[in-house]
Amino acid sequence: QSVLTQPPTVSGAPGQRVTISCTGGSSNIGAGYGVHWYQQLPGTAPKLFIYGDTNRPSGVPDRLSGSKSGTSASLAITGLQAEDEADYYCQCYDSSLKSVVFGGGTKLTVL
């Protein structure tokens, strides 16, 4: 059971908008620690897509955006493309566990 909760799967048609939620608690997201998002294509290493809740590293398209409110965060992808099909993980720090924590991951399927 992951400290951060993500839906196991989400799906959408090309061109649509999807969101992936990440729900934590008062010792991680709710404590103000930044939420970070990674994309993992099959058989490859994770890649940073969003850091510090809302920031995109250079090279990440602006179709992706992050947000945070209370004890939850979200990753939104607009104009869905086939290349977006991957696993997505949220990550934060937990002050009670004194540990980095990840969500369980969400598999995005482009229909």
Place this chain on the structure above:
Amino acid sequence: QVQLVESGGGVVQPGRSLRLSCAASGFTFSSYGMHWVRQAPGRGLEWVAVIFYDGSVKYYADSVKGRFTISRDNSNNTLYLHMNSLKTEDTAVFYCARDRGSGTAYYFDYWGQGALVTVSS
């Protein structure tokens, strides 16, 4: 460009030891904290350990505390993970990753390709 290349993975029996290495290039290794993150087959990501830029501070996940040791050699731009008393549940791909956060706001901006560790009798 930043490169992280893990090595040392393989098949090992339960209770035995193994050392992973991560060779870093393309950046000033001695200026960055470094992490190990693992992923069991078909499972999600699990943080393992962090070492500060100068090796002065190390933290571990509870699941590996007392069995794994993270270390670094800044003169050779290499990160290590010494794993003792390995268990079958340690079977995973182990990634080294560069830390880009500040304080405890850890996050990982570059990852290696991963090294597979299989613990089996």
